Amino acid sequence: MSDKDTATLLKEVSAELVRVSDDFTKKAETAMTEVKKAGKLADETKAAVDEMATKQTELVGIVDALKVQLGEVEQRSVRRPGRESGNSIKTIGAQMVADGEKLKAFAASLQGGQRLNISISDVQNALISSDIGEGIVEPQRLPGIDVMPKHRLFIRDLIAPGRTGSPAIFWVQQTGFVNNAAVVAENTKKPESTISFDSKITAVATIAHLFKASKQILDDFAQLQSTVDAEMRYGLKFAEEQEILFGDGTGVHLEGIVPQAQAFDPAFTVEFQTPIDDLRLAMLQSQLARLPADGFVLHFIDWAKIELTKNQVGDYVLANPLRLAGPTLWGLPIVATDVPEFESEFLTGPFKTGAQLFDREDANVVISTENNDDFEKNMVTIRCEERAALAVKRPEGFVTGTFSS
Template sequence: MADEVRDLLRQVTNDLSRVNDEFSKKAENCLAEVKNTGKLSEQTKAEVDKLATNQSDLTGRLEDLQSRLGEVEQSAARRGGGAPEQHSPGRQAVESDAFKGVNSSIGRGRSVSAPVKNVLSTDIAEGVVEPQRLPGIDQMPKQRLFIRDLIAGGRTTSPAIFWVQQTGFTNAARVVPEGTPKPYSDIEFATKITPVVTIAHMFKASKQILDDFTQLQSMIDAEMRYGLKFVEEQEFLFGSGTGGHLEGIVPQASTFAPAFEPEARTPIDDLRLAILQAQLARLPVDGFVIHFVDWAKIELTKDANNGYILANPLRIAGPTLWGRPVVETEAPEFEGEFLAGAFRTAAQIFDREDANVVISTENVDDFEKNMISVRCEERTALAVKRPEAFVTGPFGTAVAAGG
């Protein structure tokens, strides 16, 4: 009897698998039909309804056969054809010695404790108790990216940016008496070449997992783009300019040399002195970059009456200082230092190829192993046109000689 039920169960399982495959294919056809015509035909609707009915019927039949098979196996066990029968916790309690004579021993307000054999999770059929599945994917925290919001943007179709920089101007203009020769001023230029660099990384994945778990595919896409932008930001700020790296702003910036020493000098004073230094180079500062920790220290600065200097914490505004926006970085090498500069006028980003994600099944042995290779890359360049418009250095730098 049990063998017959198992054969039926196997047949229904195969039928259900076939119907599920047909249903999946039909769903893909429905999506294509809606995309092409904007609606489903009546014939397609009828076919989908029929498949859904068959799927529901087979599922119900499968559950019924699984129940019948359990009953047959239990009956065989009671006849000695299998393992000893495992009684339910309730039956174990009723048949225990402690429960016998309960009518004569139990009274109002009293209870009886009966030993019950433990029922382990191994005694429960698979699928009876399912683990709770939390929706979504718990992703790692990410640093806020900001540098593109500060620097002027642009595009290029070339592998390098060729540009001309004015490096000097000797102004000889003066009042010229009639009949006398006019003076010549001297303007100096230098040619610059900024290469476009490629920032990229790759990822391997199983084709099946991305087909079956679409949320994972979108998450991988987002994570790879973020990883690319994170490195891009580090390059814009700290790139060495060698070994294929961008030449970042900080290595080219002027060293902070405060013109004078204000009384009771603070980091807030240092940022104002950096504005002055850039103004003397005739390129006014339009933003600051500092570490999270340093900005927290500045925001917590208090006056002699223990009141906050910058703002009321209950209605604090956006991060600004001296009328310029303050953006924060978590780069550990930048703690205790700052960057002030004319980001919009003194530097420019040139994008050759926007960040993009490409998936291929033809890398090495991907086709054979049903794997895919995911590549994310971009091509970009950074031109720092006026390095003296940027000032960087540690807070508390000594006053410049002669200041």
């Protein structure tokens, strides 16, 4: 039986199966009505229902067998396109030239921006080399794209969010507070407290990067486009984290938190002081400044050392390898970073109330063919950028320092 006959027979048997199934459903409904009225099913009705059920089962088996047969034919045609029939394989160029009428009409009326669509009857044939020897297996395409490992960035999540529509933000920073509140007698002068402020102007900084890519690659693989988007946004966030932490405020840089934070100066020390003690004493220093800390920032290596701290009998002090919880210490969230400059150091403070990040332009990805010689080389330039300004409103509440050995 030819492939065409198999497909035709499958279509006819499938239609017959649908008809028999409809009749069987109607007969079953009639039988149910009969049982409700008479309390039992007549022998004639039972025989008719059984006959329809048997016929339906036979048709289902035939349809399944035909589908298997047709599937095997399709798989052979995919594995060896054009060879079983003896036909030669045409390349895409050959198929394009074969459609001569369209090509002639296009050449006669060539205009700027005009595009010609050529119908390619069998792109699969054109994509497989025609000189592959018998028995050689075509290469297998592995799913997905192998990307570089990354970690989530949480430093932005600690800081209060904000928006701005200007190229710079004007804000007021509290620089001091002398509290002289006290109990006073009637008809006496009340004590005077002092709060000092300083006006600040912070320019919106632009963080961006770009790279080149082949236009054909991005056109052909939608998955690659989304991967490029994600990778570029990640690179942007990594640079943003460095600026939020260590920006020196010169030129176009943000004025980061660490350069403005107070040096670690504990109110007291403890015997055999460890990094865990350092973080608790830094919390105390923020509390004494009347700005309670709400998070820690430290390097991945330092956080691993803290988690692996053991007592004298070898038990973990903080970590439980069998039940790993979220990174927290002294009730505050831990933000681990791999910024190299931050190893052996820490930062704590009132991130939600003491700092605010104002977004002027959210992270976005733009693709253009009009950069340099992109049009000539059929390349595209992909740019990812964002604009933001950082306001550290209460720098005295932030504490930074190095861990004790």
